[in-house]
Structures are given as structure tokens and as C-alpha cells.
Amino acid sequence: MATVSRPFQVPRPISRSRSQRRLLPPFMLTLPALGVALGMLVPIVYLVIRAASAGERAWLLLLRDRTLSVFLQTVLLAGTTTLISVLIAVPLAWLLVRTDLPLRHFWTVATALPLVIPSYIGGFTVAAALGPRGMLQKILEPLIGVQRLPEIYGFPGALLTLTLFSYPYVLLSIQAGLRGIDPSLEEASRSLGHGPWSTFRRIILPQLRPSIAAGSLLVALYALSDFGAVSLMQFDSFTRVIYMQYQASINRGFAAVMSLALVALTGLVLYSEGRTRGRARYYRSAGGCNRPATLIRLGRWRWPALAFCGLLVLLALMMPLGVMIYWLVQGLSNGEPLRLVWSAALQSIIASGVAAVAAVIAAVPVAVLAVRYSGRLSKWIERSTYIGHALPGLVVALALIFFSINVVRPIYQTFALLIAGYTVLFLPQAVGAIRSSLLQISPRLEEAGRSLGRTPRQVLATITLPMARPGVMAGAALVFLTTMKELPVTLLLSPIGFQTLATRIWSASSEAFWARAAAPALLLVLVSSLPMAFLVLGDRRWRS
């Protein structure tokens, strides 16, 4: 028998410096992730440069009382929009994923579709339909003699518009989270004497926390950066004030100062979301594989459930579609030709598709780093990707113009720069989706791969990414859908002559050619429906 012996030693205190060696993330993750983070800082650098040259007056403007009121109003709007979105999305997601709601697949697609309606169209249709003497009033007048409906402009209109067209972010996120929860947890809870409600509250809801937080973050940042809804509804948020500076006076300095204030606000939002993340782990810790959960029978409750879904779809989907169809029909009957702008549709699809791929490629290292090698650096990198989403598209576009003109002039007004712009804007959607998906994969699986002789890169390619596929696909689909309707970056950064459905809609609607705007708008919804259906119905592969 071989002997390996050492004299007895009193275990010496292990010095701090030697201790706690960690597995360092491989360079193939860190480098691209750092590159992505640096790219995301371009808008900030631009804003700082512009603000520095803004002159004293811009900074004085920032200190006015009005800035504080704009700040508070913006926080109020973003906060309320997020809250109501969550209140809609949580029960809705539960109905769609865990119950036997009639026509479940239909509702699943229909309730997610409002995401594809641009806020500059959605806002108009809300105003046209629900305005004081809008279409609803016209319907109601002969019935119950309503002369005018309450004023919609201002906070209520902005809140309604933003909520109706951004709650799907939380909905999608929660649905994915619900599908990832191990049903045995729920079964365990039931077996321990908790009813469905108590189980939902004590087991499901806490498990959903990261999904709710991730979705809420997207809604909140959307509300911060959106211009369409707040401008149509006349609500003074930061974004509107910033746009007004450009539109009324092309005052880049003051706009930059206000944008930096918005960035600070975003930092606050990101910080508070970071606080909710906690240290819990969300992958299954024991017991093999996920079985599909059994559906909960709604019984008589299906009627209120159906009413809830119906009302939501009516407001968020049928109403805008109805208004657009009305415009289209009215235009056609007045001799407007029907312009189905297929070539613009095609360019929209190409640009959005490439943007989705680019965003996913950029998001994977960031998300893997954040989930598997959590540390200060990876956290900063991940958080930095959210900046672009909170800035108005116009600011991002100007920043990229500035950057490419001064640093990489050959790519100015090329397709590549356009895609870079989309990536800066929408990267967090991909990062968030991939991240939540990674959180549900046990690191034991990756270790198993390593123990079987595979390198980290091979494990990433053969285990992690295939398993994170629902998240990768969801991220890609989200980026695709939001790029489809993106406007300011498309207008300023695209190669000359590049046209998308969004620019067609804008071109017609900004000159009030509603009939002409309706056809591309309907086409946009139509073209977006397919990836949306895929997004909401597709991620249940090896679960059935």
C-alpha cells in the first residue's frame, strides 16, 4: 500500500490574499461583454460632451422648478404604468399558462400582440376612439345622449396608452417564468396543505419575482423613453421636454443636460430593480426533469376570466385595429389607392431580423457573464446595457452620428450603423430574456459537461445555449418586434433611401394622411403577428 504521509500540522490560518480564489470568466466571454458595454457608453460620452459645451444657461434651466416637476411627473408616469402593467400581467399570465381557459392559444397571441403597435399609432387611435368627442362618444350619443367624454389628454391618456401597449413586456416575461417553474414545487406545496391561492402567493409568486422584475424594468424604461404616447397625449415627461428642445430650438446642449438627468433617473430605476434580485436561485435543485404541469380547472370562474381577457384585447388590440381599418376604408372610399408597401415590409423584416441576431450575439456573453460569473464587473456590464433603452431614440441616433462621423466615418449611414443603433436601443430585451432563461439552468448541468471532457466553449455551445434556447428565441423575437416599429433611429441612421413600414407610417401620418398611414400600419401588425405567435406559443419544446 502506498503511503503518503505528512507530519501533523496545526492548520494555519489561511491568509486572506491567498484565499477565495475564484474561477475567472474566460476571455472569450469577458472581452466581447466589455466591448458591448463600451458600445453602450457611446451615448453617455456624447451627452457629456454636448452638455459640457451647453453653457451656463442650460444648467440653469435644469435647476428650474419645472425640471423638478417634470422629474416627478416622469417618475409618476413610469411607476404607475409599471404597476398597472404588473397588475394586468400577473393574473393574465397565470390564466394563460396554468389554467384551462377556453381558447387559450388565441388569447395567448392576442394579449401579447399590442406590443407590436407603435405608440405613435396607438396613442392616436386611443385619442381618436376615446377622446371627448371621439368614436366612442359618437356611439354613445344616440344611445344615452353623452355630449362629451371626460378629457383624455394629459396623465390619463399617457398612462392608458403606455400601459396598453407595453404591458406585454411583463406578460411575456412572467409567462416564460411560469413555464420554467418546476411543477413538483407546486405539488409539494399542495401536499403540505396549501390551497391554490396560498400556493400561488407563497410558492409561485416568489419564484416569479425575477420575471416580474425583468418585465417591469422593460416597461419602466419604455415609459421613460417613449415619445409617441407622451407627445400625443400632451404629457410633460423628460422625453417630451428633450424632444421639444430639439424641435423648437435645435438646442443640443440643453437636450443633453436633460438627457443626462434622464440617465440618472434610469440609474435609480436600475438600482432599485437590482435590489429586488436578491440571492435566491431559481433553477431546480433536485430531482431530474420537468414534467408538464396539470392545468387548473377554472369551472364557473372561466366567465370572469374570459371577460377580463376580452376587455383587454378589445382595448389594446381591437380598438387600434378598428380605428386603422376605419381610416383605411374611409380613404379607399374617397378614392385613395390601396398602397401595400411590400418592399418597405421586406426591408422592415430584414432590418429587424438582423437587429435581432445582432442583439442576441451581443447579449449572450453579457448574460452568461452576469449569471455564471456574478461579480461587480459583470454586474456593471449587464446594467450598462440598459442605458440605451431608457434614452429617447433621437438621442441615441445623434450620439451614433457623432460617434461615427468622428471615429468610424466609413460606416456612417450604412446598414451596419443602423443595426448598431437598434442594438444599443434594444439590447436589454435580449439580455433580460436570455438571463432569465440561464437562471433556470442548473450549473450542475454545465459542470457535468465539463466533467465529460468538454471545454467551456463547447459546453456553452452544446449545453447552455441549447437549454437557454427559449430565452434566446424570446430575446430575438422581442428585439425583432420592437425594431419593426422603431422610428427615430431608423430615420436618422439608415442608409439613404432605406424605408421601413414604420417610416412609411410616419411619413403619411405626420402629414395627416390617415388613410395612407393605415395600410402600412395594418401590414406592420400583420407581419409582426407571426413572430409574435412563435414567441408566445413556441417555447414549449421538450416540455410536452
Next chain:
Amino acid sequence: MARKPQLLTLFIALVAMLAISACGSPQVAPTATSQPNTGQAAQPTNAPQPTEAPQQPAETQAPAAGQGGTLTVYSGRTEDLVGPLIEQFEKDTGIEVQVKYGDTAELAAALLEEGDASPADVFFAQDAGALGAVRKAGLFAPLSEAILSRVDERFRADDGSWIGVSGRARVVVYNPELVKEEDLPETIFGFTDPKWKGKIGWAPTNGSFQAFVTALRVLEGEERAREWLEGIQANEPKVYPKNTAIVEAVANGEVEVGFVNHYYLLRLLKEKGDLKAKNYYFNNSDPGALINVAGVGMLKSSDNKELAEQFIAYLVSEKAQQYFSSETFEHPLVEGVKADPRLPGLSEVQTPKIDLSDLEDLDGTLQLLQDAGVL
């Protein structure tokens, strides 16, 4: 154990695809522009009067088609408005025009960022304020006298850096079933009378409205302008996001009168057939009778100044002016071109005496609007 990971291959393929599409796009783009236009190409050929080539100036004589060259235009006017006209220009001159459409102010901001590196040769703006801002940054090259002289002095920059091509009059749109024309005041200040309480619609965020307030400040002084704003504000006007919304609100009786540009009513009439709304023009140099312009300037950084001037000359040719008159319902600015029969002639409207270049001080206007609690 060196199995090739398939996903990596896929990734590389996708990256390659991205790169290819990035390089390929410049070729893709032009084809795509021309396609949506083909449907509209029929319009402009009908619209303008049979070609009577612009007489003046000499260099604007249409060169032989196929002479070529490519011109880059940043257009703050949408393709729905000016696309057919630009296409007609290409046909007539053989010059290829690449157009970047966008919001006027955003394009102006982009031009300021681009500076000398701008790929643009020409900036076609929706309003004089944006042109003023670009001029202030020293980015415009002066236009030739031959071009400038086509248009009345009132409608161009005094230093010749830009020229107006079509007029956009400020008017009051009213619902003839609710108010009679003779009850409308002679001056814009008449609307501060309390009898208009709750009956006015306006759009304070609209660029044209703000240009009007700037004119008011220049013409009447800060104090009077503030008084007017506060007077209207005291009448609790309904706020709308855009001019069209005002016209619609007037037509359906939501409000009785609204401050708008003249052409929105005409466009809505074309789309909807009939509306209960009419335009009312002020006169006698009242600030309310302001006529703003959409205009165009040539960039100093352009390497294509000859083509650029040719393009600008085309815009003030009779053919183009006729197009603006019949297609966008704006006032043609060149003498002798007929406006829409529903519009008064420009010479009939006594516009206030103001240099439109002064409208670039929108900064102060914004300040005033904010101080008066309008924005």
C-alpha cells in the same frame, strides 16, 4: 473529443450574414426607394401643367437627360408630400437624387452633428426656423442671385443662404354652423375676449404655432406676446397634439375655432370629402396673417454645388410651384403661378412685415411659452 460545435458554426454564419447585408445594403436601398414611388409616379405627371421649362435662371435649363451625377437631399418634408416632385426632377434632368426623409428639426440636429462631414448637398426644410438654425451654424453656402430673385424678398433669407419654396399661411379654422365669418375678429388679439372661453383649439407644441409666436414677439414685443398668450390661456383653450386634430375637432364641434396652417383643412377635405369647417385669413399686416415657408438651402460642405443649385432652381420653377399648389395645397411663392382656387392670392394677403430669418429665435419663444404656462 474534438467534436465541432454546430452552434458555433451557426453563429459564424449569422455574423457573416450580418456583414454581407451591411455591405450589400447600399445597393439594396435605392431599388427599394424607387419601388414604393412607382405607384405614385402617375400623379405628378398629371398634376403640373404641361412642361414649360423654367425660364430663369440660365443654369436651371434642364440639362440633357442622362447627364447624371448624384445629389443627396435631406428632406424634412415627407415623401408623401414631395416624393413625386423629386421623381419628376430626376426624370426631367437625369440627375439621380438620394433623399433622406426625416423630421425637419431632427435632420437639422443631425446636420449640426455632421458638420463639414455631412453627406448632404441640400437641406429641404418644413419651416424657416430650422433653416435659420443651420444658417446660424454657418453650414449653408449662399445661393445665386438668379435663384433668389425668383421669390419675393419676404420669403427668403436676407443673406441669401436659403430660399422659401412654398407658403404656409396661419389661419383660423372655424365651424360655420357655430360661428359666422363676420363674428370673427379682425386681429388675432380679438381672441383674448372672454366670449371665446372654451371655444378655441390650439396646438402649442406645433412648430408652426411656435413660429407664429416668435413672429408675434418680433412684431409686437415680448410684453404684448405674453399678454396674448395669457389672454388665450385665460379662455381655457383645448390643447391638441397636431393641426389636423384641431381641424377635426372644429369640424365635429368639439371647439368652434382653431389656430392652424391653411392647408390641413384642404387635405382633410380631399380625404373625407366634406367637413363643417372653413379657413379664415387675417389681413392688414396683423401678426395672425403670418405666412411661413418651407424652404431649401445648399450646404457649404457639398461637392455637388452645381447639381444642388439645379435642384433648388427646379423647386422654384413653375412646374414645381404648380405641384405645390395642386398637391400639397400650399401657396406657390413664384409670381404668376396659380394657387388653389379656394386660397386667396399671396398679393391679396397683407402679411406682417417680418424677416422670416428672425424666426430662428425659437429658444426665446419656448421660454416664453413655458413661462406663460402654456407648455
Next chain:
Amino acid sequence: MKDVAILCEGISKRYGTVQAVREVTLALERGQFLALLGPSGCGKTTTLRLLAGFEIPDSGEIAIGGQKVSAPGLFIPPERRRIGMVFQDYALFPHMNVERNIAYGLSRGPEQAARIQEVLELVGLVGLEKRMPHELSGGQQQRVALARALAARPEVVLLDEPFSNLDTGLRVRVRAEVREILARAGATAVFVTHDQEEALSLADQVAVMLNGQLVQCASPEEVLSPPGEPPRSAVRRRGQPTARPGLRGVCTL
């Protein structure tokens, strides 16, 4: 000196303020079966993960099959250590069927299919190649995990509480089976358990851990009838390592 499959010298690992493993030294001959025994939280899993290369020791050295895999300034990643690991929750890839799970550690080639059949026979699962992991019973899942770990003929097989997910009746049977399979495969194995009976009945050597330290390392017989205080109580009485200074932290085989 016979073949040494595993050799650890003074390895330590700390998480924040928790000293999970402290100065552990042990050696294991090829073909032997070592049980890491100790109460929950005493550092068994961490030790195993240090051997596998999922964690980097703060200090100490590890050699597997005579090759140094971890030392100050040296770290061989898990995939190059020639180990096979069976996880507590099996960690079967839910998106791959049985066959592909097993093939995962094998290089592609003509021998691959044969080897899969071989290990499937070894674990007695022939015919279930196309099943997905969720279509298997707990015992079957475990045997797939074992087959997957054995397929590439690793130097050492590491098993983390391999039987804790099985019910008692099944556990005794599977235990014997696994022992049998490992013996037939001629594998060297380290398995973690908190069950003394399991350790004593299966292992050639038993290493007793307490609070991150190795307190005893001996054959089952010796552990059962020690010269000093019985180790059973040592395991039960937390925080009180057996008073056998000569053996503390050192495992001599």
C-alpha cells in the same frame, strides 16, 4: 508503490467567512472505492468539487492518475482531468435523450455506438436509448448518469450522494448494483455520503470529515472498531473532532 489514482495534499477552500475545506490530505489507489463520510455541511461536496476542478483550492495540491491537476500556479480545467461525475440530482441534460446524454462525453467515431451499447449493458438499460430523461424512473435516471460518467473510461468517478434521491428499498438494491457496475468497469471511485452504513458497506476506504477537516481515514473495519473513540459518535457530535492527533487532516493508506 502501487498506482495512485488520487493524491491530495493539504487542500483548503474558503467561501467568504466559511472555511468549507481545511487542509485535507488523502490518497487513493487505483481500483479502490473511497467513501467521504460526514454530516451535512462538513465540506464533502466541496472536496469533491475541488477534485473535479469546479472550484480552485485556496492552497494545496491535487494529482489525478499521477498527473498534477492543481497546485499553486497550476490549474487543469475539469474537462482535462479525466474524471466522471455523478451528480446528486443526476444533471441529465433534459434536451437530450439517453443515448445522446451518454454520447456527450465520447468522441464521435465508429466506436461511439459500440461504447454506448457497452455501458448501457453495464448499467442494464439496453432498449431505453431513445427515452428522454423525464421519461425515466429515478433509479433509471441514476443509472444513465452513471453510464454517462463511465462511458469515456475516466481515471476516477466522483459521485455526490448518489443514492440520496432514491427510496430506501430501491437504495439498497441500487447501491449493490452501482458497486457491482463500478467494480466490473474497474473504476476508481470517490463517493460522498452522510449515511454511515452506506459508507461502511460499500467502500474500501472511508474518510470521515468534520467541519471541513478529515478526521479519520481507514478501512471500514478500522472505522467500525477503532483503537480510540468510536468514530460513530465523532460523526454525531458536531464540532468535536476525534482526539487522534496523528491522523488529523492526514489520510494514510
